[in-house]
Amino acid sequence: xxxxxxxxxxxxxxxxxxxxxxxxxxxxxxxxxxxxxxxxxxxxxxxxxxxxxxxxxxxxxxxxxxxxxxxxxxxxx
Amino acid sequence: xxxxxxxxxxxxxxxxxxxxxxxxxxxxxxxxxxxxxxxxxxxxxxxxxxxxxxxxxxxxxxxxxxxxxxxxxxxxxxxxxxxxxxxxxxxxxxxxxxxxxxxxxxxxxxxxxxxxxxxxxxxxxxxxxxxxxxxxxxxxxxxxxxxxxxxxxxxxxxxxxxxxxxxxxxxxxxxxxxxxxxxxxxxxxxxxxxxxxxxxxxxxxxxxxxxxxxxxxxxxxxxxxxxxxxxxxxxxxxxxxxxxxxxxxxxxxxxxxxxxxxxxxxxxxxxxxxxxxxxxxxxxxxxxxxxxxxxxxxxxxxxxxxxxxxxxxxxxxxxxxxxxxxxxxxxxxxxxxxxxxxxxxxxxxxxxxxxxxxxxxxxxxxxxxxxxxxxx
Amino acid sequence: xxxxxxxxxxxxxxxxxxxxxxxxxxxxxxxxxxxxxxxxxxxxxxxxxxxxxxxxxxxxxxxxxxxxxxxxxxxxxxxxxxxxxxxxxxxxxxxxxxxxxxxxxxxxxxxxxxxxxxxxxxxxxxxxxxxxxxxxxxxxxxxxxxxxxxxxxxxxxxxxxxxxxxxxxxxxxxxxxxxxxxxxxxxxxxxxxxxxxxxxxxxxxxxxxxxxxxxxxxxxxxxxxxxxxxxxxxxxxxxxxxxxxxxxxxxxxxxxxxxxxxxxxxxxxxxxxxxxxxxxxxxxxxxxxxxxxxxxxxxxxxxxxxxxxxxxxxxxxxxxxxxxxxxxxxxxxxxxxxxxxxxxxxxxxxxxxxxxxxxxx
Numbered sequence: 001x002x003x004x005x006x007x008x009x010x011x012x013x014x015x016x017x018x019x020x021x022x023x024x025x026x027x028x029x030x031x032x033x034x035x036x037x038x039x040x041x042x043x044x045x046x047x048x049x050x051x052x053x054x055x056x057x058x059x060x061x062x063x064x065x066x067x068x069x070x071x072x073x074x075x076x077x
Numbered sequence: 078x079x080x081x082x083x084x085x086x087x088x089x090x091x092x093x094x095x096x097x098x099x100x101x102x103x104x105x106x107x108x109x110x111x112x113x114x115x116x117x118x119x120x121x122x123x124x125x126x127x128x129x130x131x132x133x134x135x136x137x138x139x140x141x142x143x144x145x146x147x148x149x150x151x152x153x154x155x156x157x158x159x160x161x162x163x164x165x166x167x168x169x170x171x172x173x174x175x176x177x178x179x180x181x182x183x184x185x186x187x188x189x190x191x192x193x194x195x196x197x198x199x200x201x202x203x204x205x206x207x208x209x210x211x212x213x214x215x216x217x218x219x220x221x222x223x224x225x226x227x228x229x230x231x232x233x234x235x236x237x238x239x240x241x242x243x244x245x246x247x248x249x250x251x252x253x254x255x256x257x258x259x260x261x262x263x264x265x266x267x268x269x270x271x272x273x274x275x276x277x278x279x280x281x282x283x284x285x286x287x288x289x290x291x292x293x294x295x296x297x298x299x300x301x302x303x304x305x306x307x308x309x310x311x312x313x314x315x316x317x318x319x320x321x322x323x324x325x326x327x328x329x330x331x332x333x334x335x336x337x338x339x340x341x342x343x344x345x346x347x348x349x350x351x352x353x354x355x356x357x358x359x360x361x362x363x364x365x366x367x368x369x370x371x372x373x374x375x376x377x378x379x380x381x382x383x384x385x386x387x388x389x390x391x392x393x394x395x396x397x398x399x400x401x402x403x404x405x406x407x408x409x410x411x412x413x414x415x416x417x418x419x420x421x422x423x424x425x426x427x428x429x430x431x432x433x434x435x436x437x438x439x440x441x442x443x444x445x446x447x448x449x450x451x452x453x
Numbered sequence: 454x455x456x457x458x459x460x461x462x463x464x465x466x467x468x469x470x471x472x473x474x475x476x477x478x479x480x481x482x483x484x485x486x487x488x489x490x491x492x493x494x495x496x497x498x499x500x501x502x503x504x505x506x507x508x509x510x511x512x513x514x515x516x517x518x519x520x521x522x523x524x525x526x527x528x529x530x531x532x533x534x535x536x537x538x539x540x541x542x543x544x545x546x547x548x549x550x551x552x553x554x555x556x557x558x559x560x561x562x563x564x565x566x567x568x569x570x571x572x573x574x575x576x577x578x579x580x581x582x583x584x585x586x587x588x589x590x591x592x593x594x595x596x597x598x599x600x601x602x603x604x605x606x607x608x609x610x611x612x613x614x615x616x617x618x619x620x621x622x623x624x625x626x627x628x629x630x631x632x633x634x635x636x637x638x639x640x641x642x643x644x645x646x647x648x649x650x651x652x653x654x655x656x657x658x659x660x661x662x663x664x665x666x667x668x669x670x671x672x673x674x675x676x677x678x679x680x681x682x683x684x685x686x687x688x689x690x691x692x693x694x695x696x697x698x699x700x701x702x703x704x705x706x707x708x709x710x711x712x713x714x715x716x717x718x719x720x721x722x723x724x725x726x727x728x729x730x731x732x733x734x735x736x737x738x739x740x741x742x743x744x745x746x747x748x749x750x751x752x753x754x755x756x757x758x759x760x761x762x763x764x765x766x767x768x769x770x771x772x773x774x775x776x777x778x779x780x781x782x783x784x785x786x787x788x789x790x791x792x793x794x795x796x797x798x799x800x801x802x803x804x805x806x807x808x809x810x811x812x813x814x
Contacts (some may be wrong), residue, residue: 013759016759028750032751036764043763043768055767055768056552057547057773058769064786075522199562199563251704251708258694260693340623414625
């Protein structure tokens with residue numbers, strides 16, 4: 001059910017954008033839009049299913065902690 | 078068309094109201110909280126809940142009791158309060174809580190058991206009064222006092238109008254938190270006591286001295302006044318001087334007061350505290366035999382007042398030094414003005430404080446004799 | 454190439470810059486962990502910002518009319534420039550995520566406790582997305598009303614509390630050890646002040662940098678003075694307690710009580726936070742979308758807004774589990790990360806362009 005909701009939500013978003021896309025008529029723009037849109041759908045589905053619990057904050061924290069040579073407190077894992 | 082659809086969607090969103098809204102008649106509004114230690118070591122919480130329906134239409138009358146008291150037990154204060162849901166039809170709402178009364182036994186054990194919860198949870202206000210009860214806090218909350226219909230609000234009034242005597246600190250939760258996180262060695266809170274069980278007579282005077290989180294001693298009215306002099310919190314009240322030479326009592330009413338405490342290094346290199354009090358007052362009663370128009374008598378009156386204030390301040394300093402507990406926070410003063418010296422003294426302060434010389438200087442002024450110059 | 458011309462009055466640039474720097478820092482005042490020395494750390498970091506500002510200005514003087522991404526490509530060549538540009542874009546969207554996370558965390562833990570964070574986040578991002586699609590001018594247009602209300606609210610709360618403040622907590626004036634103060638000035642430098650690097654990416658849309666840079670400076674001055682006011686107010690009211698309070702400004706406003714008439718002013722602080730954080734979020738949002746459009750030579754940025762919004766909302770939901778984690782991040786991770794885009798890359802670009810001489814511009 002939740003997945004259907006997500007898909008409906010994304011369909012609405014796409015409808016919203018569709019007019020804009022047609023008006024601008026930019027091939028390169030459509031490719032970039034497609035990438036972002038698919039990434040968003042994938043992230044949403046993975047988020048809902050609980051497979052992915054990583055965010056930009058965690059990635060940055062891990063990299064910076066590695067470069068600084070410090071151990072992250074346990075609540076980051 | 079599209080706009081209308083959008084508007085419709087927006088209306089759907091906005092007319093649904095808040096997600097977790099609570100209407101007034103679904104709330105149990107808490108106005109007073111008392112916390113005690115139960116016999117088995119649990120926390121015993123007593124709350125006073127107002128009944129807004131009765132308060133709203135006083136003229137109708139007979140709508141039931143204006144307040145309602147619930148008592149509940151738990152391993153922690155939070156558990157005790159949550160368990161009250163078993164007894165109350167509505168969820169307790171703490172945003173209007175005015176007083177927090179700590180029972181004596183609990184204060185003897187650990188007051189942080191109460192304050193942490195009250196600071197951490199978002200509903201209770203930090204400017205609620207935090208006071209210590211002589212005896213059980215539950216008895217104070219349950220006592221039916223005052224001409225007003227809500228006892229807890231009557232107690233709140235009692236505390237906030239206490240400036241007219243200045244004989245107990247109006248201690249708020251936030252002030253307590255400020256002092257404890259600043260690692261003050263002692264904290265002073267107001268004292269409340271049930272004087273007579275039958276007539277439910279409550280008095281708010283004097284103070285409780287806590288060694289960080291444990292009650293160690295009580296301050297009398299005079300000592301509490303002394304504390305307030307030092308903290309520059311005297312807003313009014315009377316100073317009574319018993320005159321042995323001329324007979325009778327002189328009562329002075331305090332009009333204004335300004336205290337400045339400063340650490341000072343004495344000539345022999347010893348650290349000391351200097352308390353400068355400037356007090357303005359007026360006569361509120363003269364029963365001695367002096368003639369007020371007489372210039373020498375006038376200067377004697379001023380000296381008497383200065384002596385009276387000094388006695389009050391001295392009493393609390395003596396108390397602190399006998400308790401060997403710096404609840405007057407002179408250590409923080411030294412830290413503020415002589416940080417280097419304080420670093421050396423800090424670890425040994427408990428031992429040094431009882432020997433700390435304190436100089437009290439009072440500069441009194443009498444600016445009004447009242448409506449009559451003489452009454453006899 | 455200039456993607457879009459933004460016509461703003463000088464005043465509006467000042468206001469947007471000021472609000473951008475005030476942002477969420479108004480609620481969680483910078484350097485609260487060092488309590489009464491917060492004003493020193495704030496001053497030091499503002500000095501640092503003035504140095505950074507002159508660096509930015511020198512860079513823009515070398516290559517006027519160029520955007521940040523064009524400058525990077527000029528300085529480092531095509532591929533390295535592209536890589537750095539992508540890094541900047543990541544930084545923008547990351548910062549946007551952080552702001553949204555801060556927002557949702559605050560609202561969820563203080564104002565609307567039982568509302569799911571998802572609902573709050575979606576509404577925040579949706580309103581921001583709406584404004585961004587309407588263009589930067591519409592964002593700037595509400596800036597003056599937000600700035601006036603926020604600063605006057607901060608000042609009013611200060612006046613309301615005047616009988617509760619004590620200046621003794623500022624003693625001793627000079628700290629016994631400076632290292633915590635420098636450490637927290639680093640994080641203050643990174644958190645509100647250094648983030649102005651975002652403006653470099655939209656400056657060429659705003660007009661000549663000679664005209665817009667002074668506005669940025671004035672905006673930063675407004676932000677500095679207001680932040681200093683807030684820091685001093687909080688420390689003077691809460692004393693040492695300021696170190697341990699999750700939201701000191703909120704706690705301070707709760708203490709307002711004037712004759713039982715004017716009391717409980719905390720909702721004003723929430724309004725402040727929402728308004729200023731909104732400007733910050735929309736600015737970041739706009740610069741990310743227009744940055745992507747510029748870098749990939751798109752004709753419009755507008756249709757990127759919604760998918761980006763979804764990504765940002767989800768990522769911000771996963772960002773922080775607790776405030777403690779957030780605080781650790783702000784103190785230990787964030788300043789070290791953002792030092793690279795805020796200072797190092799800009800300084801490198803400046804040096805390279807300087808050494809190469811006057812070939813550009």
